[in-house]
Amino acid sequence: MIDVYSWPTPNGHKVHIMLEECGWREGRDWHARPINIGEGDQFKPEFLKISPNNKIPALVDSQGPDGQPISLFESGAILLYLAGKFGLFLPADARGKYEVLQWLMFQMGGVGPMLGQTHHFRLYAPLKIDYAINRYTNEAKRLYGVIDQRLARSPWLGGTDYSIADIAVFPWLRGWQGQGITLGDYPHLEAWFHKIEARPAVQRGLQVLAHLRKATPTPSDKEREVLYGATQYQRR
Known part of the structure; x- marks a missing residue:
């Protein structure tokens, strides 16, 4: 099972789409674990253990390359990992x-x-x-x-x-x-x-966690402070 700690942003969508394109279905083969970046979930100690840069997405695969769990952060690294895991969307030559x-x-x-x-x-x-x-x-x-x-x-x-x-x-x-x-x-x-x-898989990937997105993209004062203020720059 793969757990993706994410939010419906471009970087989150990359991984959602990739998994769906690889034939896995959210809720069946992998799970999206919401990290509400406007509320500060990205700063919680349990998330920082797998994403030390306090950014989404992060991934935990219970069946890593050696059969042991592996965690990854950075969306580009996650795409490369999944391409290797599934043997898809990255040429072999x-x-x-x-x-x-x-x-x-x-x-x-x-x-x-x-x-x-x-x-x-x-x-x-x-x-x-x-x-x-x-x-x-x-x-x-x-x-x-x-x-x-x-x-x-x-x-x-x-x-x-x-x-x-x-x-x-x-x-x-x-x-x-x-x-x-x-x-x-x-x-x-x-x-x-x-x-x-x-593409059907892209459409499915874009719907992952979409119900949690605010109707208006304008951040509240609290969200603005969490995303762009002093909270973002605290040493952890």
């Missing part, structure tokens, strides 16, 4: 594998952090700072352009086949409107986006 891995690293080092900052300064920051909004919106547009160019000459980010690179990037682009993006400006990306969006 060296050239194909590294083609996929470079785009996975592109998501981990660029798409996630930069679009996260774009969301923060455009939607959540208590002060509207034009410099920050313009900087990160322009960076979002640049990243969308990089993806669009890639998809102009490749059916999937990692090459000829759907892979963990696509699974990693897709959830971050679902918030394109809040990122100041017009999706139609990136036609190859737009076609790829809708192709992934239509």
